[in-house]
Amino acid sequence: GVCSNVIVKYAGYLTNGNKFDDSNTNYPNGITFLLGQLILGWQKGIPLIKKGGSINLYIPPSLGYGNQDITNNAGVVVVPANSILVFSIQLVDVQ
Numbered sequence: 001g002v003c004s005n006v007i008v009k010y011a012g013y014l015t016n017g018n019k020f021d022d023s024n025t026n027y028p029n030g031i032t033f034l035l036g037q038l039i040l041g042w043q044k045g046i047p048l049i050k051k052g053g054s055i056n057l058y059i060p061p062s063l064g065y066g067n068q069d070i071t072n073n074a075g076v077v078v079v080p081a082n083s084i085l086v087f088s089i090q091l092v093d094v095q
Contacts, residue, residue: 002036005095030092
């Protein structure tokens with residue numbers, strides 16, 4: 001449920017193929033999130049797979065970051081507003 005901690009390995013892409021996030025860069029063994037704190041697309045998609053499973057999610061803006069630009073630490077826009085997001089997710093564990 002939304003109160004679960006999930007350990008995932010993931011990469012996020014824009015529909016043009018640009019990678020904007022990759023957990024393997026800083027978290028090669030996976031990163032832990034509280035499911036309820038993630039974007040709605042993940043809250044709906046991750047429960048569809050079991051521990052050890054993988055999924056590719058195509059997330060419309062309404063279930064992603066909506067109409068706001070997402071910037072990196074340098075202030076550069078990495079995800080433009082109203083972007084469709086493509087995430088490749090491996091569910092390492094659920095707690």
